[in-house]
Amino acid sequence: MSALSSRFLLRNSVGIIGATIILTAVAIAVFAPLIAPVTASQIDLRARLAPPFFVDGGSIKHLMGTDNLGRDIFSRLIYGSRISLAVGTAAALLGAVIGSLMGILAGYFGGKVDGVISWFVDVQLAFPFTLLAIFLLGTLGGGFYAVVIVLALATWVNYARVVRAQVLTVKVQDYVLAARAVGVGTPRTLWRYIFANSTAPIIVVASFSTAQAILTQAALSFLGVGIDPSIPSWGAMLNDGRDYLQKAWWIATFPGLAIALTVLGVNLFGDWLRDRLDPRSAR
């Protein structure tokens, strides 16, 4: 291997580790049926609360043990990645669309528009989000889409704030004034000149928001609102294991570790991305 490529690996190790974790998680979600030994909902009452294989009484048959209904934790974890990743990604994307739009409008037009949007941002930041989520899910009813919308509402603020700040610096650039001097209309200016030059922080915030959404979805499932608990998700599994923390610690521990590891991967990748994309965060 040449010196250059080993230096590349060293310099970008954080990003490479993050990307590896994310790609592994995505691969597991996509190929779940091929990887999981049994289906997620297969109940084996004879093997209730079996411990993981490395504990006395555990067996290779259930690598991470089973839960109170004898379902295989390892398989549930694999299938559960689908909901967790899907919710995380969808919420982060929807949040990005809403938040970027609001950020652009607030930053470009300023004045009253900025005032109203910034007021919403401040109110939301001051309001305990879990309370809002429980209230909204109570009125909207649960389900995948409802959870995605609620989580998008949790993350749009992040986007709105960084995009607004970015637009404030972009809109005073000469090329924006040049667009006006040429006679370019407002929608095109916003899209091709302002937004096109404000995307770097959006990508970075998206990675952090995905992590945030995965965690919040888990918390909501843990609280018993949101997605149907019979569908395996890491958050729901955490909830299931709550009552057995003393007797069978593995039910909650493995999904907890999965969440922690995935969030870590996304955060590492986001960190690396920020350093690569944003010259101002260069150390």
Next chain:
Amino acid sequence: MSRPLLDVKDLDVRFGPLHAVRGVSFSVAPGETLGVVGESGSGKSTTMLAVLGLHPKRQANVAADRLEFDGEDLLSKSDGQMRDLRGRRVGLIFQDPLAALNPLMTVGKQIGEVLIRHRGLDKQSARGEAVKLLERTGVPDPMRRASQFPHQFSGGMRQRVMIAIALAGRPDLLIADEPTTALDVTVQAEIVRLIRDIQQANGMGLVWITHDLALMARVADRVMVMYAGAVVEEAPVDRLYAMPRHPYTAGLLGSIARLDQPRGKRARAIAGTPPAMDQPISGCAFAPRCPVRFDKCAAAPPLVSLDEGVRAACWRLTGEQA
């Protein structure tokens, strides 16, 4: 002529693949002003920073056959010794005084710091001396100004503060890197006069780096023209402007707009742009833009003495006879 203050032979500076300075030789005598002119990327600032040991050692590879200040070899000096030399014996002024001044410290304190460190003054006398230096550099009301912060000064006044700091160690050599480029012409004229007055009073050597050929005519005794990391011509100021030898110098002088010439007298500009410095240059670096290039230019021309004090690197001046 007495021993030169600064004597540089065959200086080379590389930043990884970037070969920024390619075999530059020059000297500066006490009381003399050497003007260094060139475009951005010509290596004029890089050369001077290398002389002062200001390139980070990890990034820059500096080599020279000779690099002496007042007879002392600079290449063998430690970082600490170089720092001492810079504060005491060599002063430095930059284009952007705001970037070089500490925004959180009063101007008087910043000058005082240099005095305490390099002239061994105590706090009390450093303060008094700082005020004197401000007065000498033409800052009005120096007592009050000494207790103000850099942002309370205009561009021209800040540059005076920088000059005061540079003079605090009573240097034998002052290096001025585009000190008036950011200033208006009327302010520029005052700063030029100030630096020249100080030089005449204390006989220090002066290196003035600029891209402005008109300004150069005002400040320099001797001019060194740089192109693509090398010296292409060096001559006493009167000779250079009266009879530029190198086609680059001649092209520049002919194409710049002059206030003392009516419209239509200006020659067409030299076409093209300088070469990229991260590539090896074969032959004469100026040849691709040169109106008088010929087959010999495929080899790099040496810098040769033409007559008293004039050096140039062009085959047209030497090669046809050879």
Next chain:
Amino acid sequence: MTHPADTALPVSEAVALKVQYQTRQRNWRGQLSTTTVRAVDGIDLAIRSGEAVALVGESGCGKSTLGRALLRLEHVSEGAVHFAGSDLTGLGEPMLRPLRRNMQMVFQDPFSSLNPRMRIGETLAEPLLVHGLASKAEARARVAEILEIVGLDPAVATRHPHAFSGGQRQRIAIARAVIARPKFVVADEPISALDISVQAQILDLFEDLKERFALTYLFISHDLAVVRHIADRVAVMYLGRIVEEGSPESVFDNPLHPYTQALLAAVPSPDPVRERSRPAATLQGEPPSPAATISGCRFRGRCAHAMPICETSDPALATGGDGKQAVACFLHHEQSF
């Protein structure tokens, strides 16, 4: 003043124009104070068809603001701005937009005036497409043509700005300004951010384009030597006001206003012999802040010839000398008092 185009309607005109900014600041006790910055403080200037007018002055004198105000890229506080016979003063951006094809601008810093996310071809086609002057295919041909005219390879149209040097970018910015064949171009310090040999190249380009397109333009610069070589008429600005105006020959060879004289005396010339015999510059101090309130002549604080009247009255721009130029100085209009 005699000028061949004197009788023609001005292309661009400022009438008693003022551009002011209010800045509000709270001090540490929370008291609100408002400062008014008078960037342009009462200017009359008419630019006629085919003319290259240069606006010179030191930083902060308001020359850039005036240039942008003529294109209505600035608000107008008082007075009026006319373009090709129509009054732009009260127009909002939607009303101005269709007029913009005929008035264009070149900025100082070519590193910030081109959208880094757009290809050169898109940037250049923008004026044509926005104003519906060409189809996409026609625009492509026009882009290739203009690139050739400004001295670039038409193949560069597919590349982004970061691939170009400062001089090349400025050529692109100039191409954008002239591609729709505007009636009027404002060039704001278009060469001062460039290297010396490139400055000369861009000056050459301006001269070529002026001939080729019969361009009318306002050239804003702090470099008097450059102005002498490209302008048909020169206006010298000081603190928001034009203090002297006339042909380059009259203004540069026979400056009347003490400020013009001081400015010219400070410009170095690439001639060491001449430089040595140059008298010491006469101008002391720095211009007052445009936020300060000044009574009488705004230059009197730095003027070697200040008289009692300069403290009480503000001199208007009026014909002075042998009638070839206009000057705002009481030394030269005895007839007015």
